[in-house]
Amino acid sequence: MTARKGRSVTEPRAHVETAPPEAVRQGSADPGPAGERPRPGRAARPEPRRETKGDRTRARILDSATELFSRSGFHAVSLRDIAAHAGLTHAGLLHHFPGKESLLIQVLARRDEVDGRLMAGPDARATPEELLDRAVAQVARNMRSPGLVALYVKISGEAADPEHPAHDYFVHRYRRLRRDATWLLGELFRRADPPVPHDPAVAARELIALVDGLQTQWLLEPEEVDMREVVLAFLAQLGVHPANPGFATPDRTPPGAP
Amino acid sequence: MTARKGRSVTEPRAHVETAPPEAVRQGSADPGPAGERPRPGRAARPEPRRETKGDRTRARILDSATELFSRSGFHAVSLRDIAAHAGLTHAGLLHHFPGKESLLIQVLARRDEVDGRLMAGPDARATPEELLDRAVAQVARNMRSPGLVALYVKISGEAADPEHPAHDYFVHRYRRLRRDATWLLGELFRRADPPVPHDPAVAARELIALVDGLQTQWLLEPEEVDMREVVLAFLAQLGVHPANPGFATPDRTPPGAP
DNA sequence: TGGAAAACTAACCACGTGGTAGGTTCCGTC
DNA sequence: GACGGAACCTACCACGTGGTTAGTTTTCCA
Numbered sequence: 033m034t035a036r037k038g039r040s041v042t043e044p045r046a047h048v049e050t051a052p053p054e055a056v057r058q059g060s061a062d063p064g065p066a067g068e069r070p071r072p073g074r075a076a077r078p079e080p081r082r083e084t085k086g087d088r089t090r091a092r093i094l095d096s097a098t099e100l101f102s103r104s105g106f107h108a109v110s111l112r113d114i115a116a117h118a119g120l121t122h123a124g125l126l127h128h129f130p131g132k133e134s135l136l137i138q139v140l141a142r143r144d145e146v147d148g149r150l151m152a153g154p155d156a157r158a159t160p161e162e163l164l165d166r167a168v169a170q171v172a173r174n175m176r177s178p179g180l181v182a183l184y185v186k187i188s189g190e191a192a193d194p195e196h197p198a199h200d201y202f203v204h205r206y207r208r209l210r211r212d213a214t215w216l217l218g219e220l221f222r223r224a225d226p227p228v229p230h231d232p233a234v235a236a237r238e239l240i241a242l243v244d245g246l247q248t249q250w251l252l253e254p255e256e257v258d259m260r261e262v263v264l265a266f267l268a269q270l271g272v273h274p275a276n277p278g279f280a281t282p283d284r285t286p287p288g289a290p
Numbered sequence: 291m292t293a294r295k296g297r298s299v300t301e302p303r304a305h306v307e308t309a310p311p312e313a314v315r316q317g318s319a320d321p322g323p324a325g326e327r328p329r330p331g332r333a334a335r336p337e338p339r340r341e342t343k344g345d346r347t348r349a350r351i352l353d354s355a356t357e358l359f360s361r362s363g364f365h366a367v368s369l370r371d372i373a374a375h376a377g378l379t380h381a382g383l384l385h386h387f388p389g390k391e392s393l394l395i396q397v398l399a400r401r402d403e404v405d406g407r408l409m410a411g412p413d414a415r416a417t418p419e420e421l422l423d424r425a426v427a428q429v430a431r432n433m434r435s436p437g438l439v440a441l442y443v444k445i446s447g448e449a450a451d452p453e454h455p456a457h458d459y460f461v462h463r464y465r466r467l468r469r470d471a472t473w474l475l476g477e478l479f480r481r482a483d484p485p486v487p488h489d490p491a492v493a494a495r496e497l498i499a500l501v502d503g504l505q506t507q508w509l510l511e512p513e514e515v516d517m518r519e520v521v522l523a524f525l526a527q528l529g530v531h532p533a534n535p536g537f538a539t540p541d542r543t544p545p546g547a548p
Numbered sequence: 549t550g551g552a553a554a555a556c557t558a559a560c561c562a563c564g565t566g567g568t569a570g571g572t573t574c575c576g577t578c
Numbered sequence: 579g580a581c582g583g584a585a586c587c588t589a590c591c592a593c594g595t596g597g598t599t600a601g602t603t604t605t606c607c608a
Contacts, residue, residue, distance in 0.1 A: 126568090
């Protein structure tokens with residue numbers, strides 16, 4: 033509802049054009065992208081570009097944004113809040129990121145990249161049971177990373193508003209989750225003895241919804257909800273079993289200590 | 291993070307002291323509270339107080355606040371937005387409600403009152419199966435009232451922030467839901483033949499989480515999620531059966547048409 | 549009908565917000 | 579060490595926000 037007139041937020045900042053933060057960030061541990069130039073006299077062997085002060089600052093900003101968005105959502109957090117938390121001014125922050133919305137998108141993209149996904153699609157290196165294991169382990173890990181839980185809980189609710197900057201991100205995220213979970217549960221149902229007579233598409237929606245809903249409750253009262261226990265109970269009711277549920281031992285940390 | 295200095299928001303508005311909006315609202319269809327005075331010459335029989343212009347305005351404000359909070363959450367909606375939507379100025383709105391936070395609390399309280407609760411506790415007039423029926427019917431009804439779904443989805447996420455005005459409201463709401471659902475499922479498990487060997491406390495957390503999580507997905511892509519179907523599938527997996535699932539026929543309305 | 553109270557507005561306040569522009573300082577490379 | 583670009587700051591901008599105050603209009607009731 034706070035529609036700012038005048039300046040378009042889609043205009044790139046001219047002085048970041050040559051090294052967009054996205055590209056730098058993605059390639060920080062890899063050969064540099066467009067900025068890399070072979071040394072004279074050497075074969076064109078790419079060299080790791082050294083991490084710059086700007087890289088470190090951008091990482092700090094993303095950390096701060098992640099933490100504050102996780103705590104209070106997108107709209108209740110200002111650029112000045114994030115900048116102060118990261119140890120610079122809000123104008124300095126805007127040197128690195130073109131605007132608040134793209135900062136959020138990068139926080140989300142980074143989160144996906146760093147923490148993996150709740151649900152994995154076909155993987156030749158793991159059985160479906162092992163993949164289920166990983167999903168359960170991720171749930172348990174979430175209980176040790178309240179920040180991750182809070183970020184998705186906070187932003188996914190807001191993002192149901194079609195005008196929210198992360199709306200499309202979440203629409204696609206849920207599509208992917210449903211697709212992957214449907215495949216995984218379909219495999220597990222078929223391999224069970226006797227085969228499980230449930231519709232994997234419906235069960236996938238159940239599982240995703242269950243995990244999401246548990247996270248909301250857990251954030252409000254962590255001592256009242258053992259997410260792993262509930263997810264394992266649900267899977268048992270479905271008639272599917274992780275390969276090694278013992279691995280997914282929780283080490284519960286209360287929220288507020290991200 | 292937007293901490294406004296100076297004025298305390300807890301000070302009541304002096305000119306609303308004699309008829310606090312809460313009291314008036316609660317008693318609008320009942321005998322008036324403190325403001326009621328027996329007619330001279332009559333026994334002290336309470337008479338319905340006539341609905342005033344203010345009552346109607348307050349209702350309009352609450353309608354508008356409900357709609358806008360449902361669409362965009364608490365922080366992204368201003369008092370001026372709500373006031374304009376209700377057809378008055380923001381200062382006029384503040385004549386009726388002491389501040390933005392208490393407005394939100396009243397929106398939530400009203401919503402509980404008008405739409406009932408997802409889960410009901412012991413009721414001598416209904417069997418547990420019938421109570422389950424009602425819960426399923428409520429889920430189906432939610433699909434016809436996107437505003438209700440959106441309100442809770444939007445605000446519950448935000449409210450996980452301990453500083454959010456509705457934080458306590460949701461802590462208590464979930465406690466009540468868990469208590470009631472645990473009782474109901476316990477009864478259903480015991481009455482089943484053979485008795486269902488699941489822990490009703492765990493199953494209660496599953497059910498509540500499932501419904502919450504489904505609502506988030508549904509808001510993002512309503513055509514991809516049939517909440518009623520998924521809830522019925524879940525209950526079937528649990529081994530419990532509503533008395534008459536046929537009653538809970540959905541009439542799906544896409545969100546955006548509250 | 550008159551008067552008091554309720555309802556409502558316009559104007560004001562202090563502050564916060566995302567973003568811009570110009571200048572200074574720092575960093576990285578040769 | 580010199581130089582150019584990156585990093586960062588200060589100051590500014592227009593606008594929005596919740597809330598206050600004084601005045602006006604409307605409603606309600608005796």
